[in-house]
Amino acid sequence: MRALRSLPLVAFLLAAACAAPMRPPADFVVLQDAGEGFRAITSDDARLRVRDLAEPTQGGLEFWADTLAQDLVARGYERKDQGEVKNAAGGIGRWLTFAANVQGEKVGYLVAVWQVEPTLPWGAPFLRVAEFAAVDAVFQARVEAVKAALATVRG
């Protein structure tokens, strides 16, 4: 009986687990939305990815966002802008944009981070990281639509 009562919960958890990590903007074609994470791409080679990365037991969103920003700058990225963003569950995350030089080409890069509490009681918090990258002209044309789509990232 107890098992039957927990069926709806299990079904809900399964449904949540199977739902796509985000709804990308128009023109993006989803390449993968399971396993290693979510990947989508456009015809002009704009790339979108969402992954759940291992998670830190200490620290909080501010700490991880700052750590990531400093590491990227140390790698030679040029920091551009930053802001807050809410995911589909209302969880607050932080987005940052950079300009980077990848194999001699100027590339725009956006990364958004949320610290997500585990769904299951025995789970651990993790970081959900959304990334968007494209050559600079394509990046500038698409970045606002991607920022808007970050609100659909599963929380």
Next chain:
Amino acid sequence: MMRTFAVLCALLGALLSTSCQAPSAPAAALAYDEFDQSSLALQSGEARPSGFAKANRGERNPAADRSAQVGDPGAGAPAASERLLIYRGDIRVEVARPEDAARAFLDTVKAWGGYLQSQNAATVTVRVPAAKFEDALAAVRGMGRVLDESRQANDVTEEFVDLGIRLDTAQKARERLLEVLQKAEKVEDILKVEAELRRLTEEIERMEGRRKFLSDQVALATLTATFQAIAQAPPPPPRQKQRSRFPWVNRVGAESMMGGF
């Protein structure tokens, strides 16, 4: 018979006076219907130096005096001490916003009494009063980093003086021919005189047009300014990746996005 002879003499005199007028020696090589690109001879020893030399010393160029004198195409030849110079310049500067810079420059030119001659994107060719030529160059220089600059001054004094003399002679010859026409009786003589009158009139109009053109060129200098956007330097190449102590940070970045996606 005598009248015919007189008509022929008048015709011959008109022909000789307009075609064989010896120009002044230095300008002998100049043809009035060709623009002589003789370079400016810097005038050493003058109390008031040429506008070009003055400009090189950063002083105002006195071309305003000369341009004022030649403003009226009907005016007589300028004083011997005054040179008639046509100023032309080209300048290319690097600016943050080319269109805004071009617009601001045009506003300044209009305030000085100049005008836009042609424009192609952020390259503008303007005519400015000759007295403002150096100011116009300085204005463009002040807008950004100068990439290229050139200027020249063509001396057209000889041609202008020569034109004045030829014009005067041709007008007098035409007046004489008109008098002869009044007295001519034979149709053949009348036709000859009228043909010569037509030729003289065309020649006078051509010379007047040329003098007007030179006056305009001297009064207003021509400057072509190109405003070029500052080249955006690409961001510096990535430094040697410094591994973060946090593994997840090392997995994030544009290189992995653009590489093995």
